[in-house]
Amino acid sequence: MRPADQLAQFVAEALKEGRSRAEIAAALQQAGWAQNEVTEALNAWADTGFIPPVPRPRPYVSAREAFLYGLMFLALAMTAWNITTLGFELIELWLPDIADSYSRYNVGTVRWSISVLVVFFPLFLVMNTRAQRAAHADPGKRRSAVRKWFGYIALFLAALTLLGDLIAVIYALLSGDLTARFFAKAVLVALTAGLIFLYFSGETREAENAS
Known part of the structure; x- marks a missing residue:
């Protein structure tokens, strides 16, 4: 699995468990992820409080x-x-x-x-x-x-x-x-x-x- 996919999966699972975005960001930064990588991974999910987390629309290629x-x-x-x-x-x-x-x-x-x-x-x-x-x-x-x-x-x-x-x-x-x-x-x-x-x-x- 690519690092970006691992990051996306971790963020999704953490949000499902009810972890706050601040907690997730702190854990990822402590593990060595860059600030822009953490921000991008969190921004991929809408901040609605809905469980499971709702994905934001992403660019596509046709x-x-x-x-x-x-x-x-x-x-x-x-x-x-x-x-x-x-x-x-x-x-x-x-x-x-x-x-x-x-x-x-x-x-x-x-x-x-x-x-x-x-x-x-x-x-x-x-x-x-x-x-x-x-x-x-x-x-x-x-x-x-x-x-x-x-x-x-x-x-x-x-x-x-x-x-x-x-x-x-x-x-x-x-x-x-x-x-x-x-x-x-x-x-x-x-x-x-x-x-x-x-x-x-x-x-x-x-x-x-x-x-």
């Missing part, structure tokens, strides 16, 4: 949700990437730099980005809407560990993008290369990553509250 959220994550990534790519090409067109011989408006890239967005953006909207409706109909789905991981990974990547974008702007400013075209691209990246970060901040907050 293979079906792993597939759906994985596909939704792919749709989000492709949408964000191609919105940025399309925006870059339009900025190249609207704010040309004559001094930059490598700056060219690529029609093929624009067509490809539009094609990707036509497929993946509606896919993300449909799947995200279905996930939201399912969570409202069954609040237990907000405890999905897959949903929580999806939200935190999206937050992590968005935060990295925002930090990298800020570093690039500061470097260009210090180098004297902060042109209007460069600044417009940086703003586009910041807006895209910022919207994703704000949206999934709310998502992860709801998931934490449901846990």
Whole structure:
């Protein structure tokens, strides 16, 4: 039996015998269990005084949700990437730099980005809407560990993008290369990553509250 399972079993048996939470915590700490381990084990059971102890809802993992959220994550990534790519090409067109011989408006890239967005953006909207409706109909789905991981990974990547974008702007400013075209691209990246970060901040907050 794993140590975590032994701890959970001990806490359950102690609560069944009518031991107080303070007594259980003191015994476990005396035996060498860490404070966070003791707190987590006790929090797994509702403090209702009911015998046998009532378990609290716990996060769960579903293979079906792993597939759906994985596909939704792919749709989000492709949408964000191609919105940025399309925006870059339009900025190249609207704010040309004559001094930059490598700056060219690529029609093929624009067509490809539009094609990707036509497929993946509606896919993300449909799947995200279905996930939201399912969570409202069954609040237990907000405890999905897959949903929580999806939200935190999206937050992590968005935060990295925002930090990298800020570093690039500061470097260009210090180098004297902060042109209007460069600044417009940086703003586009910041807006895209910022919207994703704000949206999934709310998502992860709801998931934490449901846990």
